[in-house]
Amino acid sequence: MGFLDINGVxxxxxxxxxxxxxxxxxxxxxxxVLVGPSGCGKSTLLNMIAGxxxxxxxxxxxxxxxxxxxxxxxxxxxxxxxxxxxxxxxxVGQNITFGLEMHGTxxxxxxxxxxxxxxxxxxxxxxxxxxxxxxxxxxxxxxMGRALVRDPDVFLFDxxxxxxxxxxxVDMRTEIKKLHQNLGTTIVYVTHDQIEAMTLSTRIAVMYDxxxxxxxxxxxxxxxxxxxxxxxxxGSPAMNVLSARLVEQNxxxxxxxxxxEGQDIALRIEDAPAAYGAYKDSxxxxxxxxxxxxxxxxxxxxxxxxxxxxxxVGVTEPAGSDTFVTMxxxxxxxxxxxxxxxxxxxxxxxxxAINMDKAVLFDPKTEERIGA
Numbered sequence: 096m097g098f099l100d101i102n103g104v105x106x107x108x109x110x111x112x113x114x115x116x117x118x119x120x121x122x123x124x125x126x127x128v129l130v131g132p133s134g135c136g137k138s139t140l141l142n143m144i145a146g147x148x149x150x151x152x153x154x155x156x157x158x159x160x161x162x163x164x165x166x167x168x169x170x171x172x173x174x175x176x177x178x179x180x181x182x183x184x185x186x187v188g189q190n191i192t193f194g195l196e197m198h199g200t201x202x203x204x205x206x207x208x209x210x211x212x213x214x215x216x217x218x219x220x221x222x223x224x225x226x227x228x229x230x231x232x233x234x235x236x237x238x239m240g241r242a243l244v245r246d247p248d249v250f251l252f253d254x255x256x257x258x259x260x261x262x263x264x265v266d267m268r269t270e271i272k273k274l275h276q277n278l279g280t281t282i283v284y285v286t287h288d289q290i291e292a293m294t295l296s297t298r299i300a301v302m303y304d305x306x307x308x309x310x311x312x313x314x315x316x317x318x319x320x321x322x323x324x325x326x327x328x329x330g331s332p333a334m335n336v337l338s339a340r341l342v343e344q345n346x347x348x349x350x351x352x353x354x355x356e357g358q359d360i361a362l363r364i365e366d367a368p369a370a371y372g373a374y375k376d377s378x379x380x381x382x383x384x385x386x387x388x389x390x391x392x393x394x395x396x397x398x399x400x401x402x403x404x405x406x407x408v409g410v411t412e413p414a415g416s417d418t419f420v421t422m423x424x425x426x427x428x429x430x431x432x433x434x435x436x437x438x439x440x441x442x443x444x445x446x447x448a449i450n451m452d453k454a455v456l457f458d459p460k461t462e463e464r465i466g467a
Contacts, residue, residue: 098123098281099144099249104153106139114139115305116153121298124279130292131302131328137285138253140302144283145174145251157248173242174251177258179234181226181241188213188222191240212240215274232263239274252284256291268294289329293317301325319455323380323462326455332385332432336457338425339381341374348372350381350454355407355423362451365400368466371456379465380457385419387453388431390439394448404447408439422447 097120106114114136121127129137142148144155146167155162162170181190191212192205200208213219216236226234235255242250252271256264272295275282286292292299293313301308301316301324309321320326326334339350342361348371349361362381364371394401409428412419418433431447439445456465 097121098125098158099283100154100156101140101144102154102156104140104143104155105151106136106143106148107151112151113305114143117307119300119307119310121281121283123281126275126282126284126295126297128284128286128292128296128299129302130286130289130299131308132287135302136305137287137302141251141253141283141285144249145172146170171248172251173245173247173249174253175235175238175242175255177254179226179238179258181234181237183226186223186225187218187229187237187240190226190237191222191244194241194245208244208246209240212244215243215277216240216270231259232267235259235267236270239271243274243278248281250280250282252282254286255284256286257288264291271295290331293329299329301329303328317384318453319464320382321464323382323457326382326457326464330384332419332430334382334384335388335424335427335429337381337383337427337429338459339379341371341377341379341456343375348375350379350451350456352381353425354405355409360404360424362402362404362449362454363400364451364454370466374456374458374465378459380459380462382455382457382464383449383451384453385430385432387450388429388447389450390433390437391446391448393434393437395450395452398450398452400451401448402451404449406445406447408441408443408445411439411441420445 099121101117101119104117105112117140129140131137139148143150146165150163188209192209195205213222218236221233256267259267268291284295296313298312299316300310303324309316309325316329323336326336337352339352342349342351344361348364348367350364351359351361354360406422408420409423410421416435418435418437420431420433420439421428458465
Protein backbone atom coordinates (compact mmCIF):
# COMPACT_ATOMS: atom_id res chain seq x y z
CA MET A 96 0.00 0.00 0.00
CA GLY A 97 1.21 3.47 -0.85
CA PHE A 98 0.60 6.81 0.83
CA LEU A 99 -1.91 7.62 -1.94
CA ASP A 100 -3.48 4.66 -3.73
CA ILE A 101 -5.55 4.82 -6.91
CA ASN A 102 -7.01 1.36 -7.49
CA GLY A 103 -8.94 0.46 -10.66
CA VAL A 104 -10.44 3.92 -10.91
CA UNK A 105 -12.76 4.71 -13.82
CA UNK A 106 -14.78 7.78 -14.70
CA UNK A 107 -17.77 7.79 -17.02
CA UNK A 108 -20.19 10.48 -18.13
CA UNK A 109 -23.27 8.49 -19.05
CA UNK A 110 -22.18 5.75 -21.45
CA UNK A 111 -18.87 7.45 -22.25
CA UNK A 112 -15.93 6.24 -20.16
CA UNK A 113 -13.18 8.87 -20.05
CA UNK A 114 -10.83 7.19 -17.55
CA UNK A 115 -10.15 3.48 -17.79
CA UNK A 116 -9.08 1.41 -14.75
CA UNK A 117 -6.25 3.62 -13.51
CA UNK A 118 -3.87 1.97 -11.01
CA UNK A 119 -1.20 4.17 -9.41
CA UNK A 120 0.39 3.89 -5.98
CA UNK A 121 2.22 6.99 -4.70
CA UNK A 122 4.68 6.69 -1.82
CA UNK A 123 5.03 9.36 0.86
CA UNK A 124 7.31 12.16 -0.33
CA UNK A 125 6.98 11.28 -4.02
CA UNK A 126 6.51 13.86 -6.76
CA UNK A 127 4.18 12.24 -9.30
CA VAL A 128 3.50 14.11 -12.53
CA LEU A 129 0.46 13.28 -14.66
CA VAL A 130 1.38 14.34 -18.18
CA GLY A 131 -0.39 14.09 -21.51
CA PRO A 132 -2.15 16.10 -24.22
CA SER A 133 -5.38 18.01 -23.63
CA GLY A 134 -8.35 15.69 -23.09
CA CYS A 135 -6.30 12.69 -21.92
CA GLY A 136 -7.98 12.58 -18.48
CA LYS A 137 -5.17 13.91 -16.27
CA SER A 138 -7.11 16.84 -14.76
CA THR A 139 -10.17 14.62 -14.28
CA LEU A 140 -8.04 12.19 -12.28
CA LEU A 141 -6.60 15.02 -10.18
CA ASN A 142 -10.11 16.32 -9.46
CA MET A 143 -11.17 12.84 -8.37
CA ILE A 144 -8.27 12.73 -5.89
CA ALA A 145 -9.38 16.16 -4.63
CA GLY A 146 -13.02 15.08 -4.37
CA UNK A 147 -14.19 17.63 -6.94
CA UNK A 148 -15.27 14.81 -9.29
CA UNK A 149 -17.08 11.61 -8.31
CA UNK A 150 -15.61 8.16 -8.93
CA UNK A 151 -17.60 5.86 -11.20
CA UNK A 152 -15.81 2.72 -10.01
CA UNK A 153 -12.64 1.83 -8.18
CA UNK A 154 -11.16 3.32 -5.03
CA UNK A 155 -8.90 6.20 -3.97
CA UNK A 156 -7.31 6.12 -0.53
CA UNK A 157 -4.93 8.44 1.35
CA UNK A 158 -2.98 7.02 4.31
CA UNK A 159 -5.10 3.83 4.11
CA UNK A 160 -8.32 5.85 4.44
CA UNK A 161 -10.77 5.36 1.57
CA UNK A 162 -11.75 8.72 0.11
CA UNK A 163 -14.71 7.67 -2.03
CA UNK A 164 -17.57 9.98 -1.09
CA UNK A 165 -15.48 12.00 1.42
CA UNK A 166 -16.06 15.76 1.06
CA UNK A 167 -13.03 17.71 -0.30
CA UNK A 168 -12.74 19.69 2.96
CA UNK A 169 -12.31 16.44 4.92
CA UNK A 170 -9.49 14.97 2.78
CA UNK A 171 -6.56 17.04 4.14
CA UNK A 172 -5.38 17.87 0.65
CA UNK A 173 -4.36 21.26 -0.75
CA UNK A 174 -4.81 22.24 -4.37
CA UNK A 175 -3.02 24.89 -6.44
CA UNK A 176 -5.03 25.89 -9.50
CA UNK A 177 -3.96 27.19 -12.89
CA UNK A 178 -6.05 30.33 -12.29
CA UNK A 179 -4.53 30.97 -8.79
CA UNK A 180 -8.13 31.39 -7.41
CA UNK A 181 -7.15 34.21 -5.02
CA UNK A 182 -9.73 36.41 -3.31
CA UNK A 183 -9.27 39.87 -4.92
CA UNK A 184 -10.65 41.80 -1.94
CA UNK A 185 -8.24 40.20 0.56
CA UNK A 186 -4.58 40.97 1.15
CA VAL A 187 -1.92 38.36 0.43
CA GLY A 188 -1.69 37.56 4.14
CA GLN A 189 -5.45 37.11 4.42
CA ASN A 190 -5.51 34.89 1.32
CA ILE A 191 -2.80 32.66 2.78
CA THR A 192 -4.47 32.23 6.17
CA PHE A 193 -8.12 32.18 5.12
CA GLY A 194 -8.33 28.38 5.09
CA LEU A 195 -6.82 28.16 8.56
CA GLU A 196 -9.30 30.75 9.82
CA MET A 197 -12.20 28.72 8.42
CA HIS A 198 -10.90 25.67 10.32
CA GLY A 199 -10.80 27.64 13.59
CA THR A 200 -7.03 27.87 13.94
CA UNK A 201 -6.07 30.44 16.61
CA UNK A 202 -4.77 33.77 15.27
CA UNK A 203 -1.32 33.38 16.84
CA UNK A 204 -0.88 30.01 15.11
CA UNK A 205 -2.15 31.47 11.82
CA UNK A 206 0.30 34.34 12.01
CA UNK A 207 3.19 32.02 12.83
CA UNK A 208 2.37 29.67 9.94
CA UNK A 209 1.98 32.63 7.56
CA UNK A 210 5.36 34.05 8.57
CA UNK A 211 7.07 30.68 8.01
CA UNK A 212 5.51 30.22 4.57
CA UNK A 213 6.14 33.83 3.52
CA UNK A 214 9.81 33.43 4.41
CA UNK A 215 10.03 30.12 2.56
CA UNK A 216 8.50 31.63 -0.59
CA UNK A 217 10.25 35.01 -0.18
CA UNK A 218 7.02 37.01 -0.22
CA UNK A 219 7.31 38.73 3.20
CA UNK A 220 7.15 42.14 1.51
CA UNK A 221 3.89 41.29 -0.28
CA UNK A 222 1.69 40.35 2.69
CA UNK A 223 -0.23 43.66 2.77
CA UNK A 224 -0.85 43.88 -0.99
CA UNK A 225 -3.97 42.81 -2.89
CA UNK A 226 -3.74 40.20 -5.69
CA UNK A 227 -4.42 42.88 -8.32
CA UNK A 228 -1.11 44.54 -7.36
CA UNK A 229 0.94 41.38 -8.01
CA UNK A 230 2.65 39.91 -11.06
CA UNK A 231 1.71 36.45 -12.33
CA UNK A 232 4.70 34.86 -10.63
CA UNK A 233 3.90 36.57 -7.32
CA UNK A 234 0.27 35.41 -7.49
CA UNK A 235 1.44 31.87 -8.08
CA UNK A 236 3.68 32.06 -5.01
CA UNK A 237 0.71 33.26 -2.95
CA UNK A 238 -1.42 30.39 -4.25
CA MET A 239 1.36 27.99 -3.27
CA GLY A 240 1.63 29.67 0.15
CA ARG A 241 -2.07 29.17 0.78
CA ALA A 242 -1.59 25.45 0.12
CA LEU A 243 1.65 25.10 2.11
CA VAL A 244 0.32 26.83 5.23
CA ARG A 245 -2.16 24.03 5.83
CA ASP A 246 0.44 21.22 6.05
CA PRO A 247 -1.76 18.78 4.08
CA ASP A 248 -1.12 15.09 3.41
CA VAL A 249 -1.04 15.61 -0.38
CA PHE A 250 -0.48 18.66 -2.57
CA LEU A 251 -2.32 18.75 -5.89
CA PHE A 252 -1.10 21.09 -8.65
CA ASP A 253 -3.30 21.62 -11.71
CA UNK A 254 -1.11 23.11 -14.49
CA UNK A 255 0.06 25.87 -12.11
CA UNK A 256 2.62 27.42 -14.48
CA UNK A 257 0.73 27.50 -17.76
CA UNK A 258 -0.30 31.18 -17.37
CA UNK A 259 3.31 32.36 -16.92
CA UNK A 260 5.76 33.47 -19.59
CA UNK A 261 8.60 31.12 -20.61
CA UNK A 262 11.33 32.54 -18.34
CA UNK A 263 9.06 32.80 -15.30
CA UNK A 264 7.90 29.21 -15.89
CA VAL A 265 11.50 28.01 -15.65
CA ASP A 266 12.10 30.09 -12.48
CA MET A 267 8.93 28.81 -10.79
CA ARG A 268 9.73 25.25 -11.83
CA THR A 269 13.00 25.57 -9.91
CA GLU A 270 11.15 27.00 -6.89
CA ILE A 271 8.68 24.11 -6.83
CA LYS A 272 11.57 21.62 -7.11
CA LYS A 273 13.36 23.31 -4.19
CA LEU A 274 10.18 23.24 -2.09
CA HIS A 275 9.76 19.52 -2.67
CA GLN A 276 13.38 18.81 -1.82
CA ASN A 277 13.26 20.93 1.34
CA LEU A 278 9.86 19.82 2.64
CA GLY A 279 9.62 16.22 1.37
CA THR A 280 5.93 16.68 0.66
CA THR A 281 3.80 14.30 -1.41
CA ILE A 282 2.81 16.00 -4.66
CA VAL A 283 0.60 15.07 -7.60
CA TYR A 284 1.14 17.54 -10.43
CA VAL A 285 -0.74 17.85 -13.72
CA THR A 286 0.87 19.34 -16.84
CA HIS A 287 0.85 18.98 -20.61
CA ASP A 288 4.48 20.18 -20.70
CA GLN A 289 6.82 17.18 -20.93
CA ILE A 290 9.85 19.31 -19.92
CA GLU A 291 8.07 20.16 -16.64
CA ALA A 292 7.28 16.48 -16.19
CA MET A 293 10.88 15.38 -16.75
CA THR A 294 12.50 18.03 -14.56
CA LEU A 295 10.12 18.04 -11.58
CA SER A 296 9.03 14.45 -11.04
CA THR A 297 10.34 11.45 -9.19
CA ARG A 298 7.86 9.43 -11.30
CA ILE A 299 5.75 10.19 -14.34
CA ALA A 300 2.40 8.79 -15.47
CA VAL A 301 2.06 9.42 -19.20
CA MET A 302 -1.63 9.53 -20.11
CA TYR A 303 -3.46 9.35 -23.40
CA ASP A 304 -7.11 8.71 -24.26
CA UNK A 305 -8.00 7.96 -20.63
CA UNK A 306 -5.31 5.30 -20.14
CA UNK A 307 -2.00 5.42 -18.30
CA UNK A 308 0.34 4.56 -21.15
CA UNK A 309 3.41 4.22 -18.91
CA UNK A 310 4.33 4.80 -15.27
CA UNK A 311 7.99 5.13 -14.35
CA UNK A 312 10.93 7.36 -13.46
CA UNK A 313 11.87 10.11 -15.93
CA UNK A 314 14.87 8.02 -17.05
CA UNK A 315 12.74 4.90 -17.59
CA UNK A 316 10.17 6.87 -19.57
CA UNK A 317 12.81 8.57 -21.70
CA UNK A 318 15.16 5.66 -22.35
CA UNK A 319 12.63 2.83 -22.57
CA UNK A 320 9.27 4.20 -23.75
CA UNK A 321 6.48 1.62 -23.60
CA UNK A 322 5.05 2.54 -26.99
CA UNK A 323 5.32 4.95 -29.91
CA UNK A 324 3.03 7.52 -28.25
CA UNK A 325 5.25 7.78 -25.17
CA UNK A 326 8.39 7.80 -27.35
CA UNK A 327 7.21 10.74 -29.43
CA UNK A 328 5.42 12.68 -26.68
CA UNK A 329 8.30 12.68 -24.18
CA GLY A 330 11.40 14.47 -25.43
CA SER A 331 12.12 17.63 -27.37
CA PRO A 332 12.79 17.16 -30.22
CA ALA A 333 10.78 13.95 -30.23
CA MET A 334 12.27 10.51 -30.72
CA ASN A 335 12.75 9.58 -34.38
CA VAL A 336 10.55 6.59 -35.26
CA LEU A 337 11.63 5.10 -38.59
CA SER A 338 10.36 2.26 -40.74
CA ALA A 339 12.94 -0.54 -40.90
CA ARG A 340 13.32 -4.24 -41.56
CA LEU A 341 14.97 -6.61 -39.10
CA VAL A 342 17.37 -9.04 -40.78
CA GLU A 343 20.24 -11.28 -39.74
CA GLN A 344 23.67 -10.62 -41.27
CA ASN A 345 26.94 -12.29 -40.23
CA UNK A 346 25.27 -13.82 -37.18
CA UNK A 347 23.90 -10.51 -35.84
CA UNK A 348 20.55 -8.76 -36.15
CA UNK A 349 20.50 -5.55 -38.18
CA UNK A 350 17.83 -2.87 -38.62
CA UNK A 351 17.83 -1.95 -42.30
CA UNK A 352 16.67 1.58 -43.13
CA UNK A 353 16.64 3.49 -46.42
CA UNK A 354 19.01 6.42 -46.94
CA UNK A 355 18.24 9.67 -48.74
CA GLU A 356 19.49 8.23 -52.04
CA GLY A 357 17.32 5.11 -51.72
CA GLN A 358 20.21 2.92 -50.57
CA ASP A 359 19.87 0.30 -47.82
CA ILE A 360 21.75 1.06 -44.59
CA ALA A 361 22.13 -1.90 -42.22
CA LEU A 362 22.55 -0.89 -38.57
CA ARG A 363 23.90 -3.65 -36.33
CA ILE A 364 22.10 -4.43 -33.06
CA GLU A 365 24.32 -5.85 -30.32
CA ASP A 366 23.09 -7.88 -27.34
CA ALA A 367 19.63 -8.06 -28.89
CA PRO A 368 16.87 -9.16 -26.47
CA ALA A 369 15.45 -12.61 -27.20
CA ALA A 370 12.09 -11.01 -28.13
CA TYR A 371 13.70 -9.47 -31.22
CA GLY A 372 14.15 -12.94 -32.73
CA ALA A 373 10.43 -13.26 -33.44
CA TYR A 374 10.65 -10.24 -35.76
CA LYS A 375 13.51 -11.49 -37.95
CA ASP A 376 12.79 -10.80 -41.64
CA SER A 377 9.85 -8.61 -40.61
CA UNK A 378 9.08 -4.91 -40.69
CA UNK A 379 9.66 -3.02 -37.45
CA UNK A 380 9.80 0.57 -36.22
CA UNK A 381 13.23 1.79 -35.13
CA UNK A 382 13.22 4.44 -32.38
CA UNK A 383 16.29 6.60 -31.88
CA UNK A 384 16.62 9.88 -29.93
CA UNK A 385 18.08 12.91 -31.78
CA UNK A 386 21.06 13.08 -29.42
CA UNK A 387 22.02 9.51 -30.42
CA UNK A 388 22.64 10.78 -33.98
CA UNK A 389 25.48 13.25 -34.21
CA UNK A 390 28.81 14.03 -35.85
CA UNK A 391 31.63 11.49 -35.28
CA UNK A 392 33.58 13.86 -32.99
CA UNK A 393 30.51 14.44 -30.83
CA UNK A 394 29.59 10.75 -30.38
CA UNK A 395 29.43 9.29 -26.87
CA UNK A 396 32.91 7.94 -26.08
CA UNK A 397 31.44 5.40 -23.65
CA UNK A 398 29.07 3.90 -26.23
CA UNK A 399 29.91 0.40 -27.45
CA UNK A 400 27.99 0.41 -30.70
CA UNK A 401 28.43 3.67 -32.63
CA UNK A 402 28.08 3.17 -36.37
CA UNK A 403 28.34 5.27 -39.51
CA UNK A 404 25.11 6.59 -41.02
CA UNK A 405 25.86 8.14 -44.43
CA UNK A 406 23.21 10.64 -45.50
CA UNK A 407 22.58 14.10 -46.91
CA VAL A 408 22.03 17.17 -44.72
CA GLY A 409 18.56 18.61 -45.30
CA VAL A 410 17.92 21.53 -42.94
CA THR A 411 20.19 22.96 -40.24
CA GLU A 412 18.81 24.78 -37.18
CA PRO A 413 21.39 26.47 -34.92
CA ALA A 414 20.04 26.49 -31.35
CA GLY A 415 22.84 28.02 -29.30
CA SER A 416 24.36 25.05 -27.49
CA ASP A 417 23.32 22.61 -30.25
CA THR A 418 22.71 22.47 -33.97
CA PHE A 419 19.73 20.38 -35.10
CA VAL A 420 20.04 18.73 -38.49
CA THR A 421 17.12 17.24 -40.40
CA MET A 422 17.74 14.50 -42.96
CA UNK A 423 15.57 11.90 -44.71
CA UNK A 424 15.63 8.25 -43.58
CA UNK A 425 13.11 5.66 -44.76
CA UNK A 426 11.13 8.47 -46.38
CA UNK A 427 10.69 10.43 -43.13
CA UNK A 428 12.34 13.48 -41.63
CA UNK A 429 14.88 12.42 -39.03
CA UNK A 430 16.43 14.89 -36.57
CA UNK A 431 20.05 14.70 -35.38
CA UNK A 432 21.43 16.73 -32.48
CA UNK A 433 24.93 18.02 -33.31
CA UNK A 434 27.51 20.08 -31.50
CA UNK A 435 27.04 23.84 -31.85
CA UNK A 436 30.20 24.14 -33.99
CA UNK A 437 29.48 21.12 -36.21
CA UNK A 438 30.44 22.01 -39.80
CA UNK A 439 27.28 21.00 -41.67
CA UNK A 440 25.47 22.68 -44.57
CA UNK A 441 22.20 21.94 -46.42
CA UNK A 442 22.72 19.55 -49.35
CA UNK A 443 26.06 18.31 -47.99
CA UNK A 444 26.79 14.54 -47.89
CA UNK A 445 27.73 13.69 -44.32
CA UNK A 446 28.68 10.59 -42.35
CA UNK A 447 26.60 10.84 -39.21
CA ALA A 448 27.41 8.74 -36.14
CA ILE A 449 24.48 6.77 -34.72
CA ASN A 450 24.62 5.23 -31.24
CA MET A 451 22.71 1.97 -31.62
CA ASP A 452 23.07 1.30 -27.88
CA LYS A 453 20.19 3.79 -27.55
CA ALA A 454 17.93 2.21 -30.19
CA VAL A 455 14.54 0.75 -29.25
CA LEU A 456 12.29 -1.32 -31.51
CA PHE A 457 8.50 -1.14 -31.78
CA ASP A 458 5.93 -3.48 -33.30
CA PRO A 459 4.53 -1.63 -36.37
CA LYS A 460 1.00 -2.94 -35.77
CA THR A 461 0.54 -2.52 -32.01
CA GLU A 462 3.17 0.25 -31.69
CA GLU A 463 4.25 -1.38 -28.41
CA ARG A 464 7.96 -1.63 -27.58
CA ILE A 465 9.41 -5.03 -28.46
CA GLY A 466 10.96 -6.73 -25.47
CA ALA A 467 9.24 -4.44 -22.96
